[in-house]
Amino acid sequence: MKILITGGAGFIASHITDRYINLGHEVVIIDNMSSGKNENINPKAKIYKIDIKDEQIADILLEEKPDILNHHAAQMDVRVSVNDPKFDASENIIGSLNLYEACVKANVKKIIFASSGGTVYGEQFEFPANEEHPLNPCSPYGISKMVNEKYLFYYKAVYGIDYVALRYGNVYGPRQNPHGEAGVVAIFAERLLAGKEAIINGDGLITRDYIYVNDVVNANEIALNDSVSGIFNVTTGVETNVNEIFRALKSLTFSEQEETHGPAKAGEQRRSVCSPNKLDKFGWEPKMKFDDGVKLTVDYFKSKSNK
Ligand SMILES: NC(=O)c1ccc[n+]([C@@H]2O[C@H](COP(=O)([O-])OP(=O)(O)OC[C@H]3O[C@@H](n4cnc5c(N)ncnc54)[C@H](O)[C@@H]3O)[C@@H](O)[C@H]2O)c1
Numbered sequence: 102m103k104i105l106i107t108g109g110a111g112f113i114a115s116h117i118t119d120r121y122i123n124l125g126h127e128v129v130i131i132d133n134m135s136s137g138k139n140e141n142i143n144p145k146a147k148i149y150k151i152d153i154k155d156e157q158i159a160d161i162l163l164e165e166k167p168d169i170l171n172h173h174a175a176q177m178d179v180r181v182s183v184n185d186p187k188f189d190a191s192e193n194i195i196g197s198l199n200l201y202e203a204c205v206k207a208n209v210k211k212i213i214f215a216s217s218g219g220t221v222y223g224e225q226f227e228f229p230a231n232e233e234h235p236l237n238p239c240s241p242y243g244i245s246k247m248v249n250e251k252y253l254f255y256y257k258a259v260y261g262i263d264y265v266a267l268r269y270g271n272v273y274g275p276r277q278n279p280h281g282e283a284g285v286v287a288i289f290a291e292r293l294l295a296g297k298e299a300i301i302n303g304d305g306l307i308t309r310d311y312i313y314v315n316d317v318v319n320a321n322e323i324a325l326n327d328s329v330s331g332i333f334n335v336t337t338g339v340e341t342n343v344n345e346i347f348r349a350l351k352s353l354t355f356s357e358q359e360e361t362h363g364p365a366k367a368g369e370q371r372r373s374v375c376s377p378n379k380l381d382k383f384g385w386e387p388k389m390k391f392d393d394g395v396k397l398t399v400d401y402f403k404s405k406s407n408k
Contacts, residue, residue: 108173110137153196162207182242193245218268218375265324270336274314275401293356303365305344313389336375
């Protein structure tokens, strides 16, 4: 199959690109390199370094005629979305619409979309949340993910383009950017390996559902099957708090840094954990144990710092 992947120079979608290419698919990447890195780009993929908002996107899709769009390019920082909701909407909603309209013209059959289980449900009523849990996102970023899911429903109803929206937990693993606000595993791993302090915001008891990137890639492989359609959590159902992450990383990095707490970030969701059971019936399950995934992530950052 020919698959067009947006964001393929970034953390998650570069791993998906590698998998699709290993499976024998032809992959074309669209990435504006705002946070993507050249070193992540699979040399067997064709790349267009262009913004998803660009008018030329329609021409590219018409030229390439992909069977599937796998859409991962986004502004992915919740705090950026809170500080600048208009910027977030222009990247994550208008940019997506530019792609979806191009999909209609180019006869794309299916769209796989990177949604967010950590933000679309908002403060949960049930733990873990399944896909039927009410959607009350409390950030512009979460709203943008919810709105994309609604647009995908519209494009399926009106144009017959099938879709899979994968609601990820907090994804971690090799290639994650350790410099942003997101990705506490990457940020703490890099800082502790460099002998720097890793400050925990507030009491550190905020919980998230951490999913290893390879499990996310497995879900993106399963999403290629015609029988897989609709909205699925891609999560573990396990809650981990920030203090636990700090302690695991301190031990793996042999760091002597003390556990240090700074002020809490205002408006941060307290608990997030989502049930992975719906995708189970297609043979997917989160395989990586947190301790093993964190170790692989530390090994990656160690090998990078030795280069
Ligand atoms: N990392 C997580 O924990 C997580 C959780 C849930 C959902 N997601 C979603 O998964 C996707 C990938 O996230 P990631 O963690 O790999 O982030 P990332 O920043 O590493 O990757 C995003 C990629 O998209 C590119 N990009 C951004 N804006 C673009 C634009 N306007 N036009 C073209 N390319 C653009 C960037 O250059 C980058 O290569 C995003 O949609 C994100 O919202 C991530």
